[in-house]
Amino acid sequence: MSKIFLFDALREATDEEMDRDSSVFVLGEDVGHYGGSYKVTKDLHIKYGDIRVLDTPIAENSFMGMAIGAAMTGLRPIVEGMNMSFLLLAFNQISNNAGMLRYTSGGNFKIPLVIRGPGGVGRQLGAEHSQRLEAYFQAIPGLKIVACSTPYNAKGLLKSAIRDDNPVILFEHVLLYNLKDDVPDTDYFLPLNKAEIVSNGDDVTIVTYSRMRHHVIEAVNLLSKDNIYPEVIDLISLKPIDIQTIVSSLRKTNKLIIVEECMKTGGIAAEIIAQINDDYFDLLDAPIIRLSSQDIPTPYNGNLEKATIINPEQIVDSVKRLLS
Incomplete structure (x- = not known):
């Protein structure tokens, strides 16, 4: 066991899955050279290059649509929302495309997509940066939604989400990134449907x-x-x-x-x-x-x-x- 921060647990999960499977890649605002707003993708661009750790324009609807298209072709994108509140700009892509395409295509397309990032009420982030989107997305058919609360379940859930063939939203709380706890040094996975x-x-x-x-x-x-x-x-x-x-x-x-x-x-x-x-x-x-x-x-x-x-x-x- 190693005692690590929650943001490091998420980074380890991403790194391990990218190293194992070349179809896994990350995209979002400032995920590359800056390392992500909360350093979940820090230095991954050095190891995997600027294509697999892709910095995008400030255009959530566009890069979410691109990620869904990439998932349809067999890639496994991880979309980081700089703040989950911003993903309301991509609500159409998440609901009408990510959630529905496997069904409306008669199973011809899988959407192995992970959407993750910080959310919740922080400390004086203001109304527009303090959204809790779980209720917004809860009614959308075809999505799986999980919320991590410890470094242990953060890593296990993200690894399972990356390997899942359905779109998974992983909610991370902005005030938990510096939470430190024990995480196994061995590979492990947690179910996406269990309390x-x-x-x-x-x-x-x-x-x-x-x-x-x-x-x-x-x-x-x-x-x-x-x-x-x-x-x-x-x-x-x-x-x-x-x-x-x-x-x-x-x-x-x-x-x-x-x-x-x-x-x-x-x-x-x-x-x-x-x-x-x-x-x-x-x-x-x-x-x-x-x-x-x-x-x-x-x-x-x-x-x-x-x-x-x-x-x-x-x-x-x-x-x-x-x-x-």
Whole structure:
């Protein structure tokens, strides 16, 4: 095991897959000589050249379309969004082309495409750089969506995504790149459709993902002082949602809290609540609690920004309220 930063884990995954398979290449704004906004592609252009680590113009719709075309011919492109918010400019290409072409071509084309980059609420990045696009893309058929939360799952998920024959969006949180943790020195892969049980417990099930995993862990440490032991599930896969792992936990706890940084209206939590209420309502001893960001553009002001997203204290209060 080696203790490395999350951005280094992503870089290792990219390097290993590019070294193994010459059809893998990276494209995006400043991914080459600059090394990417968060240094995920640092120095890869030296090893692989300027064609396989391709700097593009500031034209998301154009280079996303080029990547999809490259995937149709048998290449395996990795598109880095300098900020995932900018990929709204390529929404048409991602939804109408990447998500649908394998189906509308009758299976004649595969789209082995990875779309990855920083997103989420950072520290005073302003509304346009603080988007959480998981809810935007969740409804698009044909996409797989995962969100990494640790260096370990970041590397394992990216390697699996690169080898998958379908378009995969990997969401990375802008505030997790400098998170450091153990990563195996041997080759490993993680499934793109499975949640992770972070900690076991019998009192309440807490479902979360991305940066909120760490807020939940902080809350669980506080709750343990009062002999309250939640079961924590990191979704990891946002599409498809691993509902069975959640249901297995609910059979023990019968109580559910969902913690997300996504907006409350139409977010990932809303989809989970709908599925649980549709098919597993009898497992619930109390209404599901949804802790989500405020439905407003993220303020630039630091104090106002903090007020829009969930904090560990709110999670602790919600657990105690639910158990009472």
